[in-house]
Amino acid sequence: MLLEIQDLTLLYGRIQALHGISLYVDEGEVVALIGANGAGKTTTMRAISGLRPVASGKIIFAGQDVTKMRADLRVIRGIGQAPEGRGVFPGMSVQENLEMGAYTRRDGAGIRQDLAMVFDLFPRLKERQRQAGGTLSGGEQQMLAVGRAMMTRPKLLLLDEPSMGLAPMLIQQIFEIITRINEQGTTVLLVEQNAQQALSRAHRGYVLETGAIVKEGSGQELLHDPAVKEAYLGVA
């Protein structure tokens, strides 16, 4: 197991957002976390990346207990994240934004190699490498956020709603790129409102409701599960 979460609880003040979540991600997998607004998907991601302390439970990454490890050290260990809301630096060029993703690294040759890899995944970013991040379209900023996370050379890539706010054609594209990133060797944990796309691309998935996991299975099992279909895929 690359990532294992055991019985995680998390509080926002007196509000309990996670009620004992357990899940795992094996090396090489794409795992999707789906659920309605407010189910706790983003909160689970924040706990894994270390942006929010947990109240109880454990997060084990690559065999090491990282539950209390600082967020930046988790990045160095190999947990890369493209956060919800993108977080692109508007005044920096596309290339500078990508280089910021590699700020924890000192291997210049590796960084240049990864920059080429990101430009290969996202030709659009290559075309716009000198343009300011803030002038990119929403879809391009989303790509830049994913590209920047790849610059940390993650073992595990956390993606929070990569398809949010994108036009249908771009949604298709971003999911194709996620599949490619995975095929090139990166494990992916994906939070998505777009359950159809996420489950059809994922090896496995979990359904989150009000801070608890209510169902898990292979992507295909969940896609064909009547309750999942009705609640998340818009078909009865």
Ligand code: ATP
């Ligand atoms: P969405 O798809 O809308 O982002 P989500 O599944 O990611 O939903 P979370 O953002 O994880 O849900 O929120 C889980 C619960 O925690 C919600 O009830 C939310 O209102 C609450 N919550 C999230 N962030 C905070 C915060 N900073 N302070 C207080 N409550 C919060």
